[in-house]
Amino acid sequence: MTLDLLIQQLVNGLIVGSFYALIALGYSMVFGVIKLLNFAHGDIYMNGAFVGLIVFSFVGIWVGNGWLGVVCALLVSMLVVGLLGVVIERFAYRPMRNAPRLSILITALGASMVLNGTALALTGGRHYAFNTDLGFAGIDISTVHITYTQMVLVAASIALMAGMQAFVSRTMYGKAMRAVSIDMGASRLMGIDVDRVIALTFFMGSALAAGGGVMAGAYYGSVHFFMGFIMGLKAFTAAVIGGIGSVPGAMLGGLLLGLLEAFGSSLPFVGSEWRDVFVFGTLILFLVFKPTGLLGRSVVERV
Amino acid sequence: MHFGHAAWMRQQGKWRELMVVSFKRLAKRLACATALAGLAMTTMAAAADIKIGIVAPMTGQLASEGQDMENAVKMAIDAVNAKGGVNGDKIITTTADDACDPQQAVTAGSKLVSEGVTAIVGGYCSGAVLPTLKIYGDAGIPFVIIGANSTKLVAANQGNAFLANSTGDMQATTAVELFKKNGYKKIAVVDEGDAYSSDLAKLTAEAFKGEGGEIAAKETTTAGEQDYSAVVTKIKASGADAVFWTAYHAGGALLTKQLRQAGFQGGIVLGDGNNSPEYLEIAGSAGEGVYLLSPPTVDLLSGAADFKAKYKETYGRDAGAYAALSYDVGDLIADAITRAKSADQKAIIEALKASDLKGLAGEIKFTDKNTLQTSNFRPVIAKGGKWVAVE
Numbered sequence: 141m142t143l144d145l146l147i148q149q150l151v152n153g154l155i156v157g158s159f160y161a162l163i164a165l166g167y168s169m170v171f172g173v174i175k176l177l178n179f180a181h182g183d184i185y186m187n188g189a190f191v192g193l194i195v196f197s198f199v200g201i202w203v204g205n206g207w208l209g210v211v212c213a214l215l216v217s218m219l220v221v222g223l224l225g226v227v228i229e230r231f232a233y234r235p236m237r238n239a240p241r242l243s244i245l246i247t248a249l250g251a252s253m254v255l256n257g258t259a260l261a262l263t264g265g266r267h268y269a270f271n272t273d274l275g276f277a278g279i280d281i282s283t284v285h286i287t288y289t290q291m292v293l294v295a296a297s298i299a300l301m302a303g304m305q306a307f308v309s310r311t312m313y314g315k316a317m318r319a320v321s322i323d324m325g326a327s328r329l330m331g332i333d334v335d336r337v338i339a340l341t342f343f344m345g346s347a348l349a350a351g352g353g354v355m356a357g358a359y360y361g362s363v364h365f366f367m368g369f370i371m372g373l374k375a376f377t378a379a380v381i382g383g384i385g386s387v388p389g390a391m392l393g394g395l396l397l398g399l400l401e402a403f404g405s406s407l408p409f410v411g412s413e414w415r416d417v418f419v420f421g422t423l424i425l426f427l428v429f430k431p432t433g434l435l436g437r438s439v440v441e442r443v
Numbered sequence: 444m445h446f447g448h449a450a451w452m453r454q455q456g457k458w459r460e461l462m463v464v465s466f467k468r469l470a471k472r473l474a475c476a477t478a479l480a481g482l483a484m485t486t487m488a489a490a491a492d493i494k495i496g497i498v499a500p501m502t503g504q505l506a507s508e509g510q511d512m513e514n515a516v517k518m519a520i521d522a523v524n525a526k527g528g529v530n531g532d533k534i535i536t537t538t539a540d541d542a543c544d545p546q547q548a549v550t551a552g553s554k555l556v557s558e559g560v561t562a563i564v565g566g567y568c569s570g571a572v573l574p575t576l577k578i579y580g581d582a583g584i585p586f587v588i589i590g591a592n593s594t595k596l597v598a599a600n601q602g603n604a605f606l607a608n609s610t611g612d613m614q615a616t617t618a619v620e621l622f623k624k625n626g627y628k629k630i631a632v633v634d635e636g637d638a639y640s641s642d643l644a645k646l647t648a649e650a651f652k653g654e655g656g657e658i659a660a661k662e663t664t665t666a667g668e669q670d671y672s673a674v675v676t677k678i679k680a681s682g683a684d685a686v687f688w689t690a691y692h693a694g695g696a697l698l699t700k701q702l703r704q705a706g707f708q709g710g711i712v713l714g715d716g717n718n719s720p721e722y723l724e725i726a727g728s729a730g731e732g733v734y735l736l737s738p739p740t741v742d743l744l745s746g747a748a749d750f751k752a753k754y755k756e757t758y759g760r761d762a763g764a765y766a767a768l769s770y771d772v773g774d775l776i777a778d779a780i781t782r783a784k785s786a787d788q789k790a791i792i793e794a795l796k797a798s799d800l801k802g803l804a805g806e807i808k809f810t811d812k813n814t815l816q817t818s819n820f821r822p823v824i825a826k827g828g829k830w831v832a833v834e
Contacts, residue, residue, distance in 0.1 A: 405673035
């Protein structure tokens with residue numbers, strides 16, 4: 141592998157990794173607070189992309205198909221889909237909060253299917269074009285080509301993640317979130333409105349996923365009802381690698397997964413069809429030898 | 444086999460269309476068929492006429508395609524009759540509705556056999572054609588299949604049936620011809636890991652190597668994934684002149700966009716699974732100048748303009764995708780009967796085997812398995828957001 145190729149794969153890995161990180165973050169936050177593997181998270185990402193596309197097509201009439209339109213779509217979609225996350229939590233997960241863990245896991249699968257099936261019914265399984273005028277212009281470093289769009293996307297996802305980290309570590313609500321994640325019962329006794337904190341967690345996690353969905357839709361140029369499935373799987377993997385429940389862990393896991401995939405496609409002697417074997421093999425190794433992930437703490441099972 | 448559907452449907456022999464027939468439609472269809480049969484008996488047949496059966500979906504989801512097939516075959520037969528018919532006899536046709544449904548197809552086939560037709564043309568869905576092969580085979584009736592192209596039909600053929608449409612695997616031949624014509628020396632082949640696309644990738648790679656070409660890279664992507672950058676980087680680094688994508692339009696559009704975004708300047712060629720307007724919508728400006736290997740749909744045939752105009756004039760509607768091929772088959776059967784010099788079915792089958800017809804949709808010459816010798820897939824190019832024929 142030449143140096144140029146190495147750098148190009150590094151760039152590729154960072155770009156796709158920042159999408160994974162953004163989605164993994166929401167996964168990880170929800171798990172951290174209520175110990176739920178929210179399987180609907182990938183579908184929330186897909187919903188975010190669709191809401192973004194609708195807004196983008198609508199505001200495009202006035203502001204054109206450039207950056208302004210994408211930013212509008214991003215903000216509106218984050219708000220709308222964040223609220224959707226709150227609604228899902230209120231109606232699907234809250235009634236199940238004291239049910240056995242398996243029941244709530246199945247509820248999450250059900251929520252995923254409801255979102256996915258609704259999108260299928262409404263779109264008829266079509267692939268919708270998300271055509272922007274962002275273009276392919278960029279800078280060239282020897283043969284490595286990086287577009288401005290790619291740079292902005294990576295910067296935006298880093299900014300979103302940094303904002304989230306600051307919120308969790310610096311604000312009172314963040315402190316309440318951390319408290320609920322450590323001990324829900326004790327938090328309630330200390331006067332924390334646990335329901336509200338959990339709703340807020342869902343809002344933020346879903347908004348991040350929606351942001352990722354809009355950025356991915358605009359960047360790759362197509363939106364489809366099934367786009368959340370693989371992304372949900374990858375985000376879960378990233379969250380596990382980084383240490384599920386840990387915010388910096390999710391970011392690290394996402395970037396690492398992106399890099400693993402990029403280099404997994406360029407393994408010596410074998411073709412790109414081996415990439416997923418390589419990536420998910422790594423996941424299994426992590427689960428066996430370091431189930432808490434890179435930055436995770438061991439979770440004490442409360443029964 | 445309609446325009447815009449994913450290719451796996453064609454590949455799997457259009458089994459899927461069979462599932463959509465409702466009982467209501469079935470009842471309606473039976474009523475129609477009975478009425479038509481009655482009508483046919485009372486009005487048809489001066490003794491010396493040669494009767495050709497047309498079997499096509501006249502009801503159900505694919506009724507429009509079936510109507511096209513019937514219209515186009517009749518148009519060809521009318522032209523033959525206007526020139527004096529075959530061996531001094533006129534050809535008449537009778538149509539049976541298979542509704543692209545295996546059970547309905549068996550009924551339709553038996554009806555044609557009992558009417559004593561000399562030969563049968565038609566068949567759009569492989570699933571519906573398959574069970575009728577035995578009926579026509581046992582009766583020794585020459586049968587030219589127009590649309591259906593599953594390789595399963597080749598295996599079930601008793602020797603009396605002929606496939607006038609290329610089977611899916613012949614696409615590799617067309618692909619290699621295009622590579623050579625465009626002067627590509629090193630090709631990167633990319634599939635999606637499913638049976639259809641990986642088969643096509645393998646066949647094309649072998650055929651291209653056989654012609655002295657080089658396969659610079661052979662990559663596989665995961666269906667449903669959006670980011671192909673790692674594969675794109677490998678393709679760029681491999682120094683390929685062109686990329687051949689064998690899977691479907693959703694992935695094809697993403698790959699095209701990401702190749703151009705990464706600054707890949709070479710050619711991009713797509714398999715027939717990308718024959719969809721969605722591809723052009725999603726790929727946008729990145730799709731300009733991309734080649735697609737298309738079945739012989741009438742809009743993309745450069746020599747079919749007169750046919751299209753005449754069809755519209757005669758039937759008051761646009762010629763559908765398979766109209767040109769159906770017209771060719773009408774010609775083909777009349778030609779075979781002429782060369783057989785009689786209405787003897789064995790002689791007609793022998794004459795069909797020796798066919799050499801230059802039709803609107805391409806050349807019709809059969810192999811010893813009664814499939815086309817030359818692929819009728821043809822390259823088209825994306826220009827101004829539309830597929831146009833390559834001159």
